Amino acid sequence: MNDDVLRVDGLTRRFGAVVANDDVSLRVRPGAVVGLLGHNGAGKTTLVSQVVGLLRPDVGSIRVGGVDAVAEPATARRYVALQPQGQAPIDGLTPRSAIEMSGRIRGLSPSAARVAAESLAEELDIGEWLDRRALPESRGLSGGIRRLTAFAMAVAAPTPLVILDEPTNDIDAARRRLLWQAVRRRGDAGAGVLLVTHNVAEAERIVDDLVVLHRGKVVAAGSPARLRGTTGSDLRLELQFAPDAVDLEAADGGPLPFPIRRTVRSGRRVLHTVATDAAAAAVTWAATLRERELIDGYALGPATLEDAYLALTSSDVDEAEPAPTGTEAAHV
């Protein structure tokens, strides 16, 4: 089908010796929320900058709403709204005036822009700040309210494609939940949404598909269930090591009394993926490590997408066997 609202093919962008995007391809269909995940420096913002015409690719093509965004960036830009990664420059404005102004720039009538500001303030629970002025040096409005205002500015008028670059930074947990729901609603209303985030656990609940970038390359793509790459009944045993634990291998590297499907090391955490029937043995073993003060603590719960994401983007992974995902890109 060629009704993609965003289609990126073979995109490569270098900065000197750094290959920030390396043969990246992805697509976003109308009504789909696609999460773009990756660590710092993975190349996410470079990709977004090319889609909105702020950077030119070295190689590859970008189509936004069917328009060649490399050849005709100004035309393509009409189909896309962007919430950039940094704070929106709204000093001197109130959230209400900033949201209304964005809506007006995107073609809303004055009355439609007023209605949009009111309804977004309600949707995001920022009504109490709607008429408070943002002042220089981050005064007047908190970082979180500024981020929510920037989101409202991006979606004040509907566009076929919405790109959100880390929209949840600085936002408290309750309003983050409202924001995720608002993002999902934009997809349900028919927009294609490209959502750049580090927040794997929260994004998992609202995205249709995920694309994982690692060092400029797409290392996995597909639905959250496909990327999770474990059977529905798998569990995750998380071990937390003390800051002064010097020999992680000695603590957890011996023969284990149960089979482990996958192990990922992430800082002071070690995440083992285990089958449900190994739960009792896993807890007994972890409790012993805890008693011997080799670990600070442990937790056993359902395997999550975060485990799979860390496995895809970490160089410190042991796989017992190839991940049973059926995806062509579920390995690095």
Ligand SMILES: Nc1ncnc2c1ncn2[C@@H]1O[C@H](COP(=O)(O)OP(=O)(O)OP(=O)(O)O)[C@@H](O)[C@H]1O
């Ligand atoms: N203007 C630039 N000049 C030189 N190098 C750049 C430039 N912009 C990005 N890079 C480099 O390209 C790589 C990808 O950066 P990019 O900002 O796209 O990553 P990111 O995934 O958005 O990271 P973050 O999550 O930290 O925002 C990094 O190595 C970065 O240092």
